[in-house]
Amino acid sequence: MKTLLRLATAVLGVSAVAGFDIVRDYSGQNFFSGWDFYGGWDNLTLGDVWWLDQSNATTQGLAYVNSEGNAIIKVDNTTNVPLGQKRNSIRITSQDVYDLGSLWIIDVNHIPYGCSVWPAFWTFGPNWPQDGEIDIIEAINVMGNNQMAIHTTSGCTHGSQNQLGTTIGTDCSLPAGCVVAETSPNSYNSGFAAAGGGVWATQFDATGIYIWFWSRPNVPTSIAQANATSSVDISQWGTPHASYLADTCNITQYFSPQNLVIDITLCGDWAGTQWNYNASCGNSGPTGLCYNDCVVGPGSPRYDEAYFDISYIRAYTTGVATSSSTATATSAGASSSPIGITAPPSGSNSQGSSGASRLKSDSRTEWGILISILSMVIGALSIS
Ligand SMILES: *[C@@H]1O[C@H](CO)[C@@H](O)[C@H](O)[C@H]1NC(C)=O
Ligand SMILES: *[C@@H]1O[C@H](CO)[C@@H](O)[C@H](O)[C@H]1NC(C)=O
Numbered sequence: 001m002k003t004l005l006r007l008a009t010a011v012l013g014v015s016a017v018a019g020f021d022i023v024r025d026y027s028g029q030n031f032f033s034g035w036d037f038y039g040g041w042d043n044l045t046l047g048d049v050w051w052l053d054q055s056n057a058t059t060q061g062l063a064y065v066n067s068e069g070n071a072i073i074k075v076d077n078t079t080n081v082p083l084g085q086k087r088n089s090i091r092i093t094s095q096d097v098y099d100l101g102s103l104w105i106i107d108v109n110h111i112p113y114g115c116s117v118w119p120a121f122w123t124f125g126p127n128w129p130q131d132g133e134i135d136i137i138e139a140i141n142v143m144g145n146n147q148m149a150i151h152t153t154s155g156c157t158h159g160s161q162n163q164l165g166t167t168i169g170t171d172c173s174l175p176a177g178c179v180v181a182e183t184s185p186n187s188y189n190s191g192f193a194a195a196g197g198g199v200w201a202t203q204f205d206a207t208g209i210y211i212w213f214w215s216r217p218n219v220p221t222s223i224a225q226a227n228a229t230s231s232v233d234i235s236q237w238g239t240p241h242a243s244y245l246a247d248t249c250n251i252t253q254y255f256s257p258q259n260l261v262i263d264i265t266l267c268g269d270w271a272g273t274q275w276n277y278n279a280s281c282g283n284s285g286p287t288g289l290c291y292n293d294c295v296v297g298p299g300s301p302r303y304d305e306a307y308f309d310i311s312y313i314r315a316y317t318t319g320v321a322t323s324s325s326t327a328t329a330t331s332a333g334a335s336s337s338p339i340g341i342t343a344p345p346s347g348s349n350s351q352g353s354s355g356a357s358r359l360k361s362d363s364r365t366e367w368g369i370l371i372s373i374l375s376m377v378i379g380a381l382s383i384s
């Protein structure tokens with residue numbers, strides 16, 4: 001596998017580019033092509049949702065492209081859920097995987113929020129936790145701000161502070177992971193949407209993992225003026241809001257190529273634990289219990305704000321090795337790959353979480369990974 005990665009690097013590295021070239025644009029009517037829908041209950045974070053398969057999601061109107069061309073991903077707010085049953089929601093995983101050297105930009109107009117609601121936009125490698133996890137957007141209930149995090153096996157810590165956010169955890173192998181709290185205003189809850197939404201950019205690099213957030217009024221022109229085919233220049237973005245530097249966490253060692261995930265669960269291991277639920281929502285219902293007070297009963301108005309409204313997600317690559325180390329660098333994300341990089345989500349809820357861990361693991365085989373890499377190379381070649 002290592003050999004193949006290096007081969008991929010060699011093949012893709014020949015065309016050096018300034019900035020980041022786009023390899024995949026998820027937007028408009030094509031937003032939902034290239035994702036797998038989970039199709040099962042949330043057995044990963046033990047939330048009180050049933051994540052629909054694609055046909056039910058479409059039929060029930062929980063995943064669609066609206067008249068403005070934005071992707072809507074939402075919790076069911078039309079069903080009166082009886083005690084003992086779960087509420088329908090969505091979890092989608094990108095079929096493409098993205099290697100070191102990638103950059104992901106998500107432009108969002110609305111993030112799900114409200115008591116019991118736990119949304120996330122995040123990434124993970126097929127064999128969790130060995131392959132690492134990056135949480136880009138993640139918050140619960142009526143928290144005031146977004147939290148970023150990485151999760152790894154032991155030996156990766158968050159040491160250097162070259163970032164605007166506030167470090168909360170420094171051992172990335174602990175259940176909560178290396179959490180960095182956003183300190184810029186309007187990164188979650190009603191304030192986010194009221195400000196017109198915002199943009200997150202994540203650079204997944206051998207030198208480190210860097211996450212930026214801009215509320216709508218502050219989105220840089222390099223992003224605001226980018227389109228579905230242009231490259232993007234990150235040189236004027238300034239200090240990231242979260243920086244995980246390779247000097248205390250060997251990114252090449254702790255992270256494999258990553259799948260992107262968008263999901264919304266309800267209650268579960270983080271939002272629904274009694275302490276967390278009580279802290280922000282405990283007085284909002286008759287029982288003080290997340291499931292009983294929120295999930296059961298009518299969906300509206302309780303879940304009227306429990307939706308993502310996404311303008312686009314774009315994946316970029318430098319196309320060149322980004323470090324002097326053994327960085328495998330380069331792209332993934334074959335936009336028209338003939339080989340499906342499908343990784344049916346399965347998972348193990350191996351940790352009791354006290355934080356933001358997404359608790360996931362995928363059991364993709366080495367062979368599957370091999371095929372993925374090959375298809376990435378083929379896809380990348382067919383683009384250029
Ligand atoms: C999807 O709908 C079919 C038919 O109603 C049902 O049998 C199936 O269980 C549903 N699947 C999910 C994941 O909701
Ligand atoms: C996208 O941006 C590039 C670079 O600015 C420009 O050349 C191209 O015409 C734009 N495409 C569209 C469809 O606007």
Ligand SMILES: *[C@@H]1O[C@H](CO)[C@@H](O)[C@H](O)[C@H]1NC(C)=O
Pocket residue numbers: 250252253325326
């Ligand atoms: C980082 O990990 C890679 C892959 O395991 C290894 O080849 C490299 O030597 C490591 N770098 C350092 C500085 O330990």
Ligand SMILES: *[C@@H]1O[C@H](CO)[C@@H](O)[C@H](O)[C@H]1NC(C)=O
Pocket residue numbers: 274275278282287288289
């Ligand atoms: C949470 O609130 C409920 C209802 O008010 C109460 O019964 C329970 O003891 C509280 N639990 C914690 C951990 O504070």
Ligand SMILES: *[C@@H]1O[C@H](CO)[C@@H](O)[C@H](O)[C@H]1NC(C)=O
Pocket residue numbers: 077078300301303304305306307
């Ligand atoms: C569900 O929420 C949406 C906004 O997300 C709202 O437009 C709609 O009216 C709500 N549905 C019901 C039945 O209230």
Ligand SMILES: *[C@@H]1O[C@H](CO)[C@@H](O)[C@H](O)[C@H]1NC(C)=O
Pocket residue numbers: 039040041043044345346347348349
């Ligand atoms: C979760 O459910 C899926 C099927 O929907 C299954 O393949 C997987 O093994 C389950 N994971 C756990 C941890 O139970």
